[in-house]
Amino acid sequence: MSKPKIRTGIIGAGFAANFHIEAARRVHGADVDVIGVHARTDASSQKFAATHGVAAFPDLDSLLDKIDVLHVCIPPALHEEVAVKALERDVFAVVEKPLTGYFGDGAADFDGRTASMTEARTGALDSIGRMLAAEASSKGRILYAENWVYAPTIQKEREILEKTKGQILWMHGEEAHSGSHAPSYGHWNLAGGGSMIGKGCHPLTAALYLKGVEGRARFGKPIRPATVTARTHALTQLPEFVDTGHIRADYKDIEDFAMTHVTFQDGTIATVFASDIVLGGVHNWLEVCAGNHRTICNLNPSNQMQTYNPVESQFDDIYVVEKIGTKQGWAMTAPDEDFSHGFPQEIEAFYRAVAHDEDVESNSMLAADCISTIYSGYVSAANGGMEEAITLL
Numbered sequence: 289m290s291k292p293k294i295r296t297g298i299i300g301a302g303f304a305a306n307f308h309i310e311a312a313r314r315v316h317g318a319d320v321d322v323i324g325v326h327a328r329t330d331a332s333s334q335k336f337a338a339t340h341g342v343a344a345f346p347d348l349d350s351l352l353d354k355i356d357v358l359h360v361c362i363p364p365a366l367h368e369e370v371a372v373k374a375l376e377r378d379v380f381a382v383v384e385k386p387l388t389g390y391f392g393d394g395a396a397d398f399d400g401r402t403a404s405m406t407e408a409r410t411g412a413l414d415s416i417g418r419m420l421a422a423e424a425s426s427k428g429r430i431l432y433a434e435n436w437v438y439a440p441t442i443q444k445e446r447e448i449l450e451k452t453k454g455q456i457l458w459m460h461g462e463e464a465h466s467g468s469h470a471p472s473y474g475h476w477n478l479a480g481g482g483s484m485i486g487k488g489c490h491p492l493t494a495a496l497y498l499k500g501v502e503g504r505a506r507f508g509k510p511i512r513p514a515t516v517t518a519r520t521h522a523l524t525q526l527p528e529f530v531d532t533g534h535i536r537a538d539y540k541d542i543e544d545f546a547m548t549h550v551t552f553q554d555g556t557i558a559t560v561f562a563s564d565i566v567l568g569g570v571h572n573w574l575e576v577c578a579g580n581h582r583t584i585c586n587l588n589p590s591n592q593m594q595t596y597n598p599v600e601s602q603f604d605d606i607y608v609v610e611k612i613g614t615k616q617g618w619a620m621t622a623p624d625e626d627f628s629h630g631f632p633q634e635i636e637a638f639y640r641a642v643a644h645d646e647d648v649e650s651n652s653m654l655a656a657d658c659i660s661t662i663y664s665g666y667v668s669a670a671n672g673g674m675e676e677a678i679t680l681l
């Protein structure tokens with residue numbers, strides 16, 4: 289049987305664009321034809337196009353004319369505008385995390401550290417509202433690229449919850465490393481915040497997703513978030529911070545540590561840590577404490593493979609694990625990091641959704657709950673951790 293042919297395009301030619309195109313090319317459930325790319329400069333479009341054997345487009349409109357699916361792999365401040373444009377043309381929008389947010393008031397001297405977080409929340413909710421409205425009147429859909437939802441550990445826990453009808457009482461998790469290197473990270477007006485949104489969105493969305501799974505398994509509808517308490521800190525900006533050069537410390541106006549504590553509609557809880565101050569490689573995990581079982585999801589590192597390397601230079605051209613500071617000595621080497629993080633499974637699921645009109649697990653409602661929780665979290669943090677209600681759109 290021939291597979292449905294889907295024409296696809298990518299906006300952005302950086303880190304995310306590269307792993308998106310690689311995953312799109314490995315899709316089995318549809319015949320994906322990657323038509324082309326558009327990035328900020330012609331030079332970067334052409335370089336990416338040449339590397340991947342696709343066409344370079346000088347503008348987004350001419351790319352949208354030729355495709356069914358657009359991968360939105362550009363800085364978060366541009367997600368809304370580009371995704372809405374795609375949806376208006378009935379093109380499906382695979383939108384990288386975070387879905388959207390609040391990116392300042394446009395003033396050149398905007399400073400996320402002193403900005404009103406109430407205004408930030410209103411701005412973020414308005415942005416989500418516009419995206420959901422564009423989706424509702426489109427034949428396309430928002431496919432929210434939260435890879436944690438598709439990580440094998442999280443999907444195994446989904447199976448456990450569905451089959452045992454367990455009740456999750458508490459989840460706790462973390463995404464952390466020693467600092468993002470994307471040029472846009474560190475600037476609130478480009479990233480929409482710091483570690484709480486940039487990293488915390490991953491374990492938070494996984495927790496929101498699993499509580500949704502539990503609700504659907506037990507009584508047919510998701511259990512959604514209700515309130516949030518959060519604290520944020522800019523540890524590398526403290527006058528007392530001792531800079532040894534191992535942790536990135538040049539952020540402009542964002543937090544580099546966040547603790548986000550969520551209560552769900554049924555009173556149960558999740559606590560998520562996100563930071564840019566943790567050495568030793570990426571630290572991505574989620575623990576589920578249910579009434580009938582307990583699960584630890586180690587996305588990365590995991591001890592599936594461990595290597596001991598006595599001489600650093602031996603591993604010069606060997607990828608070990610994300611953000612590891614040294615390859616010498618023992619390491620939790622990742623044999624297939626993309627798979628453990630759920631990237632290929634996510635893109636496969638998205639193309640099945642497009643080709644066969646299947647539902648997606650990481651959809652716009654999950655993304656909206658995540659963004660709404662995070663910006664109520666920023667309001668809470670601005671008020672010293674006071675509990676804040678979460679608006680459900």
Ligand SMILES: NC(=O)c1ccc[n+]([C@@H]2O[C@H](COP(=O)([O-])OP(=O)(O)OC[C@H]3O[C@@H](n4cnc5c(N)ncnc54)[C@H](O)[C@@H]3O)[C@@H](O)[C@H]2O)c1
Nearest residue numbers: 300301302303304305327328361362363364384385386470
């Ligand atoms: N899921 C994950 O684990 C993960 C990892 C990394 C990045 N991301 C997300 O992917 C997105 C992109 O991040 P990145 O790391 O690839 O950034 P990057 O800086 O490596 O690349 C950004 C790209 O956007 C392009 N761009 C910027 N402005 C543009 C415009 N106006 N029109 C067209 N192209 C434009 C640039 O040319 C560049 O190619 C972000 O939303 C980020 O949060 C997700």
